[in-house]
Amino acid sequence: VPVTLLEYGLNSVTEGIDAIAHTRVVIRGENSHTATHALTGETIHRTF
Numbered sequence: 001v002p003v004t005l006l007e008y009g010l011n012s013v014t015e016g017i018d019a020i021a022h023t024r025v026v027i028r029g030e031n032s033h034t035a036t037h038a039l040t041g042e043t044i045h046r047t048f
Helices: none
Strands: 003-013 020-029 034-036 043-045
Touching: none
Parallel strands: none
Antiparallel strands: 003 020, 034 043
């Protein structure tokens, strides 16, 4: 399934003997569904 990578982020804490990391990935499919904002009429693409 073809997708577009919109955002990739990694936050980590590595002090001491324990390491903690949080990763965020946001993608959008090429044939994704869209929604239209009722007030502004703006088209919004679904992201995951």
